[in-house]
Amino acid sequence: MNDHDKHIRVHIVDDDPADFLIIDELLLQSKRFQFEVNHISSISEARQELIDPQCDVFLLDYFLGPETARDLLIEARKVHCPAPIVVLTGVESGTLDDEVIQLGAADFLPKGDMTVSLLERTIRHAIQHKRAELELEQMVKRDPLTGLGNRLLFEEILEGSLARCKRAGTRLAVLFMDLDRFKEINDSLGHPTGDLLLLLIADRLRSVMRESDFVARIGGDEFTILIEDLHDAEDALNVARKIIQAVSQPSAIGGHELNVSASIGMALFPENGDAPIKLMQKADIALYEAKRKGLNSVQCFTSNLQTQLERHLNIEKGLRHALEHDHFELMLQPQWDLRDRRIAGFEALIRWRFGSELIAPSDFIPVAEKTGLIVPIGEWLLQTACRYLVKWRELGVSHYRISVNVSPLQLKTGHFVETLQSTLKSTAIAANLLEVEITEDSLLDGHEENPKVQQDLSRIRELGVKIAIDDFGTGYSSLRYLRQFPADVVKIDKSFVSGNGGEALAEPEICRAVVTMADSLGMDVVAEGIETISQLTRLRAMGCRMGQGYLVSEPLAFDEATQWALAGEAVSR
Known part of the structure; x- marks a missing residue:
């Protein structure tokens, strides 16, 4: 044990001066340690010390006026007090020791049994145990790649900082940052290069932050920064601009010079909330707005974004009601078919009427994705599409497929294939009448983050269900990636067909x-968003055989779509 460990600062929390003097005298008799003792006579004063304790250990009397050690132990756990607490009592009880240990106390000592050696041993063990506990926590709460904190540690430190x-009546800011086009670097140069870039960015963040600030990596290319002791919002904006400037310097990695940019969203205490979850949520929303504005942008959370947040919460509530x-x-x-406009199949598109308002999928699907509601909504869509196919079979129509959009979150939950199997079995629908659509970008994300996604896609195909890659061309896939995916159909995104x-x-x-690439891989091609004869003619000349779009039809209600299915071609409307 070194000299530093022999000097131990002790806070004795006891409202009885006589008891304090007895314990103080015992500690002064110690030959092994030099105890520096401080007396705290009220629980309110002790609460102030929990947040940033100027001691190595608390010796806490169980009874403190109308309150007990229980109250302080609960508070200590809430603010993640880094100093151990040993509870003392003069009352004989067979249950008090179990109670305080469960609440996080390091030990429990009856006052009548205290000796110098017992106090020495108890205090030393409490401090050593707490150090080991904190070291283990640090290991669990650190990002293994960069050594920065992870989300769990960031939330804990933010909670203590807010307290x-x-x-003190001071201010702080929570910043959410992610790298623009990081996925493109990962896809084109590989994950090792991406990891090296993340290490470099972590070092740059450390270099521009003060010791009192805290940086964490919470996943992928997302970082969070906590800034304390702010005078006003402009201080936080200046820090954010300094971060952007540091991050956007050219980066020489693996023989490549990478030009990186970043986006930052920011929320302030007390203006934007007083709880970690609220500030992090609002910083995340501000980040989304910053990315929408363009590269190297910084966005504070504003009243307009508050309106968006309230709309988000209303949509979430409405979605739950709509499901029920x-x-x-x-x-x-x-x-x-682009040659004769005969019907080959249909794409199922969900619509939601919220009161008198028709909510666009582009507004409610992102909310459903973020809240996990996309999973039950996706199951409803699949089951409804199969019910449509059953009704068509009863009418003698059994040769048109319906394609359903599937979120990668549905695949990542691990139950989609089982739901698909049970739905096909219960409806006795032929598997080749169903097609699963998943977007190119989310397909690649799922492949990188969770190999099970690709395994499940293979299982879906083995059932006889076709797989289509939707919104093709909007992501950053390559021929090498496409060869790995068990896909049957490529859909050209409408932005390339009629986007202008x-x-x-x-x-x-x-x-x-x-069209050329899909043909070389033996895939079918469907062009989305065909609106003019000119577009149709050019696509046919390229060899594209299938399409959909307003030139022939907008999305139809089931009864009208049934007329088309019975006729086998466009019906006069």
Whole structure:
């Protein structure tokens, strides 16, 4: 034991001066340690010390006026007090020791049994045990790649910082940062290069932050920064700009010079909330807005974003109600042969009427994804599509497939394949009448984060269900990636077909490249968003055989889609 460990600072929390003097005298008799003793006579004073204790151990009397050690132990756990607490009592009880240990006390000592050696041993063990506990926590709460804290540690430190700020009347800021186009670097140069870049970014963040600030990596290319002792919002903005400047310096990694940019969202205490979850949620929303504005952007949480947050919460509440009361509608948009416009199948598209308002999928699907509600919504969509196929079979129509959009979250939950199997079995629907659509970007994310996604896609295909890659061309996939995925169909994103709103094809070269690539891999191609004869003609000339879009039909209600299915071609409307 070194000299530093022999000097121990003790806070004795006891409202009886006589008891304090007895314990103080015992500690002064110690030959092994030099105890520096401080007397705290009230529980309110002790509460102030819990947040940033200027001691190595607390000796806490169980009874403190109308309150007990129980109250302080609960408070200590809440603020993650780093100093151990040993509880003392003059009352004989067979249950008090179990109670205080369960609440986080390091030990329990009856006052009548105390001796110098017992106090020495108890205090030393309490401190050593607490150190080991904190070291283990640090290991669990550190990002293994960068050595920064992880989300769990960030939330704990933020909670303690908020307690200090509330006590002192000071301010703090929570910053959420992620790297722009990091996924593109990962895909093109590989994960080892991406990891080296993350290490470099972590070092740059450490270099520009003060010791009192805290940086964590909470996943992927997302970092959080806690800044204390702010005078105003401009201070936090200046720090954010300094971070952007440091991160955006050219990075030489693995023989490549990478130009990186970042986006930062920011929430302030007390203006934007007084709880960790609220501040982190609002910083995340501000980050989303910063990314929408462009590269190297910083965005504070504002009243407009508060309105968006309230809308988000209202949508979430409405979605739960819609699930319980079956308030969704499933529309069907025809997919047709570009040569004669005969129907080949339909894409199922969900719609939701929220009161008198028709909520666009682009508004409610992101909320459903973020809250996990996309899983039960996706199951409803699948089961409804299968019910449609059953009704068509009863009418003698059994040769048109319906494609359903599937979120990667549905695959990651691990139950989608089982749900699909049970639905096919209960409805006796032929598997080839169903097609699963998953977006290119989310397919790649799922492949990188969870190999089970690709395994489940293979299982889906083994059932006889086709798989389509939706929104193709909007992500950063390569031919090498596409060869790995068990896909049957590639859908050209409508932004490349009619994205500019003109008569002509928006991106003819991209469309031609997709058709050529799909043909080489033996995949079918469906062009989305065909709105003009000119677009249809160019796509046919390239060899694209299937399409969908407003040129032939917008999404149809089931009864109208049934008329199309019975006719086998576009029906006069």
